[in-house]
Amino acid sequence: MTHGHPLPANPFYASTTQRIALARQRYFEEGIRPSGMVSEAVIQSWARCLQARRDPSQPVDFEPVTPSRMHSALRLNQQLLAAAADEMARLQYTLAGTSSTAILTDAQGMIINSTFVQARSHERLMPVTTRIGVNLSEDAVGTTAPGVTARTARPCIVSGAEHYFGNAQMMHCAAAPIHDIRGQLAGALDLSSEGLPFGFDAGSVVGHYAAEIENRLLCAQSTEHLVVRMQITPNLLDTPMAGLAGITGDGRLDWCNGAAAQLLGLQERGCVEAHFGVPLSTLIGWSTSAQPHPLPLPNGLTLWVRCDWRSRDGHRGLHAVTPEPAALSASVAEPAGNTMSLRETEHQAIVRALSEHGGNVSKTARALGVSRGRVYRHLRADAAPDRAP
CATH class of the missing domain: 3.30.450.40 (GAF domain)
Structure with missing residues (x-):
């Protein structure tokens, strides 16, 4: 491909059709790269197709795979x-x-x-x-x-x-x-x-x-994650403009979408406190409410955030009644090297709620907004002889 003979700064063309036709002429007939006439993505694609020895004058078949x-x-x-x-x-x-x-x-x-x-x-x-x-x-x-x-x-x-x-x-x-x-x-x-x-x-x-x-x-792909929605205004939290981030039970930022990466000024993934300026227990506490919370970030930006548990069975938003940050912090804190999963955090939330309601499964389920079957599953897990301590 010839890189000499650059195109004029503003080549004349009366329409989009004429501009593209001129770009094709320059590229396919004259060997001149038509920068500024078509996008760089199109030019690079044309180059890959030429390298594959595809003839642009031939028709192409749009056929299904097997x-x-x-x-x-x-x-x-x-x-x-x-x-x-x-x-x-x-x-x-x-x-x-x-x-x-x-x-x-x-x-x-x-x-x-x-x-x-x-x-x-x-x-x-x-x-x-x-x-x-x-x-x-x-x-x-x-x-x-x-x-x-x-x-x-x-x-x-x-x-x-x-x-x-x-x-x-x-x-x-x-x-x-x-x-x-x-x-x-x-x-x-x-x-x-x-x-x-x-x-x-x-x-x-x-x-x-x-x-x-x-x-x-x-x-949908988040299992055992605390999903954090964030934006500069709470009105955007349920729109495609929302930043999303997934946090593991040990307080590590596991994934985020492009909007979240931009808002956090993300260079590399680290712990919750490094990115959000608050401990995991604070975000866990906020997951008990559907209301967004203002959060000043370490980068100086103040965002509105809303948090939500996700688990393998598709459950969302499970939380204990009247949780305290200290208790929530304790529920996820274990000795180094033995970090508790979100499943275990959920289990402890149910155990606490059961205790607060005198072991009444129906009241516990209503308070947590879950089914009685879900509470019973955790009770059975507690009763299982092989349950890990």
């Missing part, structure tokens, strides 16, 4: 599909008056859900490209927004002739990544329109919904 691979992917992505179910339904309603369709892919770029229902009069490619099991990875179909996002784990917009292959150039797409609890790419959410450019900020819309799906997925 049935066995498709069924395997659907099975492996059940948590992602569940986390996205409500948002995909909302997206279908939101996009109903537009020419756009929402697509959810797995981390490899295979479609696992779509809002496409029926082709519009001008649509020829959409019924093919939105099928469950179609592989939209860059290796399979060249430069597309979901393919680039699956490759880079970053948001991407690809419009018209920015698509690598000619028969895909009638498409317009915008994609955003969805990350899992380990910070790895779990999938991508994409908005696609055939023939008609977006009449709205598709990048913002898809980013909003992808963030909400990601937050739901993070919470």
Whole structure:
């Protein structure tokens, strides 16, 4: 690729279509990198496709993967599909008056859900490209927004002739990544329109919904965690803009989403007090209330936070009646090297509540907001002869 003969600072083009056409001419015919004419993500994708010896003048087939691979992917992505179910339904309603369709892919770029229902009069490619099991990875179909996002784990917009292959150039797409609890790419959410450019900020819309799906997925994957929601105003705690962080029973920051990392000024993960400026017992105490609490951070920023227990059986928000910070602190403190899990913390909360209610299971369950069966399970655990001391 030639790096000499730079483009003029402001090359003349009358429209987006003309700009992209000029960028393709410069890149594919003249060997000049069209920086500033198309995004860097698109240029790098074009380069990868050329390196793979793909001919941009050839049509590309949007084919599903094998049935066995498709069924395997659907099975492996059940948590992602569940986390996205409500948002995909909302997206279908939101996009109903537009020419756009929402697509959810797995981390490899295979479609696992779509809002496409029926082709519009001008649509020829959409019924093919939105099928469950179609592989939209860059290796399979060249430069597309979901393919680039699956490759880079970053948001991407690809419009018209920015698509690598000619028969895909009638498409317009915008994609955003969805990350899992380990910070790895779990999938991508994409908005696609055939023939008609977006009449709205598709990048913002898809980013909003992808963030909400990601937050739901993070919470679903959190087991034995104290989940902390945070933002600069309490009105944002139940929106996709909420920062989320997961804290283990020994007071270690285990995961956080992008919003939380930015608010905390996170460089590396450490203990609760280093990031939040308060001991774990304080956050545990706040989990007994649905009300948000103001929290001055060590970085000087004051946030509003709300805390919530998560456990393997999906329970949320279990807390003892009238807990005291000192008692809560004691409930999680053990000798070094023998840290108590959140399950054990929950057990002690139930034991304390039972004591306060004279052993009455029904009153204890009502006070804690849990089922009597849950209380009985802890009682059986106490009675088991092999229960660890």
